[in-house]
Amino acid sequence: MQLFYIAGVAVPVLLLIAALAAAMRRVPRADAVVPGMPGYDQEEAKRVADNLSEAIRFQTVSFSDITQRDFTQWVNLRGFLRSRYPKVHETLASEYTPGFSSLFRWVSPEPSGDPILLCGHLDVVPAEGGWRHPPFEGRIEGGYVWGRGALDCKNVVVCLFEALESLITKGYTPSRDIYLALGHDEELGGGEGAKMFARYFAQQGLRFSMVLDEGGFISDAVFPVGKPVADVCVAEKGMVNLRLSVSAPGGHSSRPPKRSAPDLLCEAICRIGFQPRPAQFSDLIRDNLKEIAPWLEPDLRRYLASPRLYDRKLLKRLADDERTSPLVRSTAVPTVLQSGVAPNVLPATAEAILNIRLLPGDSAERTLRWIEALTRDLGIRVDVLFESPPTGVANYKGAAFRDFAAAVSDVYPGIPAVPGLFCGGTDSRHYEPFSEAVFRFSPFILTADEHATVHAENERVAVASLGAAVQFYRRVIERFAPRFETEEAE
Numbered sequence: 442m443q444l445f446y447i448a449g450v451a452v453p454v455l456l457l458i459a460a461l462a463a464a465m466r467r468v469p470r471a472d473a474v475v476p477g478m479p480g481y482d483q484e485e486a487k488r489v490a491d492n493l494s495e496a497i498r499f500q501t502v503s504f505s506d507i508t509q510r511d512f513t514q515w516v517n518l519r520g521f522l523r524s525r526y527p528k529v530h531e532t533l534a535s536e537y538t539p540g541f542s543s544l545f546r547w548v549s550p551e552p553s554g555d556p557i558l559l560c561g562h563l564d565v566v567p568a569e570g571g572w573r574h575p576p577f578e579g580r581i582e583g584g585y586v587w588g589r590g591a592l593d594c595k596n597v598v599v600c601l602f603e604a605l606e607s608l609i610t611k612g613y614t615p616s617r618d619i620y621l622a623l624g625h626d627e628e629l630g631g632g633e634g635a636k637m638f639a640r641y642f643a644q645q646g647l648r649f650s651m652v653l654d655e656g657g658f659i660s661d662a663v664f665p666v667g668k669p670v671a672d673v674c675v676a677e678k679g680m681v682n683l684r685l686s687v688s689a690p691g692g693h694s695s696r697p698p699k700r701s702a703p704d705l706l707c708e709a710i711c712r713i714g715f716q717p718r719p720a721q722f723s724d725l726i727r728d729n730l731k732e733i734a735p736w737l738e739p740d741l742r743r744y745l746a747s748p749r750l751y752d753r754k755l756l757k758r759l760a761d762d763e764r765t766s767p768l769v770r771s772t773a774v775p776t777v778l779q780s781g782v783a784p785n786v787l788p789a790t791a792e793a794i795l796n797i798r799l800l801p802g803d804s805a806e807r808t809l810r811w812i813e814a815l816t817r818d819l820g821i822r823v824d825v826l827f828e829s830p831p832t833g834v835a836n837y838k839g840a841a842f843r844d845f846a847a848a849v850s851d852v853y854p855g856i857p858a859v860p861g862l863f864c865g866g867t868d869s870r871h872y873e874p875f876s877e878a879v880f881r882f883s884p885f886i887l888t889a890d891e892h893a894t895v896h897a898e899n900e901r902v903a904v905a906s907l908g909a910a911v912q913f914y915r916r917v918i919e920r921f922a923p924r925f926e927t928e929e930a931e
């Protein structure tokens with residue numbers, strides 16, 4: 442009777458399991474999209490995923506309005522890291538803590554050269570829109586950790602801590618000092634965190650043999666190649682925010698003038714959008730393309746091989762492709778528009794904020810002249826609200842880049858590490874004076890869809906890529922600050 446009963450239940454249960462298994466096969470699994478993934482410690486990947494999930498729950502949101510920021514979240518996140526990574530906090534000295542940022546130092550008993558600097562940031566951007574899972578829940582589902590900060594960049598912070606904790610547990614001592622800089626306001630420009638660290642480095646007379654911050658991913662989303670590429674960014678675009686404003690007579694909307702304030706502003710925005718800054722090659726982008734030449738589409742490869750004949754065609758192709766366009770030109774896009782108070786009232790003013798990203802070599806000054814020339818006859822007033830110049834280009838032909846690329850191929854065999862341009866901003870722009878090897882790289886394998894979730898809805902990171910990232914950070918430490926061997930050691 443009991444057996445019959447069990448069998449009676451078991452049949453529908455088995456059917457259900459089979460149906461679920463079939464449904465799960467249709468969902469692309471995160472680990473199925475990680476080509477060439479080396480074997481990794483599954484236990485470790487799971488532990489990192491759990492820790493990242495918890496870290497996401499602290500709502501360290503960098504609202505530009507300071508009254509909206511809840512700094513207890515930063516305090517609690519730091520407390521969580523302390524409790525989860527006790528050996529790091531026992532072994533590394535707390536050097537300097539401006540605001541809610543932290544600078545740690547792992548002191549080598551006998552440094553063999555300049556220290557290295559590893560970086561991440563604790564804050565995130567606000568989470569708006571419709572998310573599949575609540576953005577601060579840290580849900581682990583379908584092979585992913587979901588939530589704000591999963592890619593930018595609590596993943597970096599947790600994986601760095603995991604790598605350090607595991608090395609300390611194995612008795613590792615570095616042969617040069619290792620600094621760990623965690624900013625609390627990167628998403629607002631790092632003025633109270635990274636900038637203060639930079640001031641401290643200057644006071645201490647520090648130089649770093651290598652700086653590693655968040656940056657490009659391992660993805661096929663950035664370059665026109667059909668395989669993932671490790672985008673090790675060696676330069677960062679600059680940023681300018683401009684306010685465009687215009688006034689025109691207001692009044693009753695039933696008697697509109699020939700051109701209202703919104704008309705004039707919209708025309709200005711359209712001119713800027715349809716007449717972008719000219720595209721141009723830099724040595725960096727040319728060298729980048731050479732590195733990935735074997736995987737480029739055949740006609741791009743042909744263009745690249747004969748620059749005299751085809752440079753213009755190649756540049757046009759890059760400028761026309763949304764993935765590569767930001768790599769070859771300064772971009773300008775309206776991000777805030779304001780005008781009007783009621784449906785039947787003509788607005789007397791209209792204004793827009795224009796967010797501009799400058800190519801290395803371009804300047805805010807030149808951009809301002811360009812915008813003014815395009816909009817002068819419309820009576821548009823242009824004010825600079827914020828400007829931060831592009832960085833220089835780190836040395837990507839020296840030993841540090843070669844060692845870095847070797848660490849990439851140790852962990853991600855077959856994936857080329859190419860020098861790239863970072864189109865966003867990072868804390869490391871403040872550290873440029875202290876090293877000629879500032880690399881912006883987040884060692885996580887992503888699809889183009891996942892890549893698009895940074896600062897957007899449904900931000901998520903594949904659990905499998907977390908395991909590999911921890912391996913990568915360990916490898917970087919082992920290559921740049923090899924284990925210190927004492928005389929007595931065998």
Ligand SMILES: [Zn+2]
Pocket residue numbers: 562593594627655
């Ligand atoms: Zn970031």
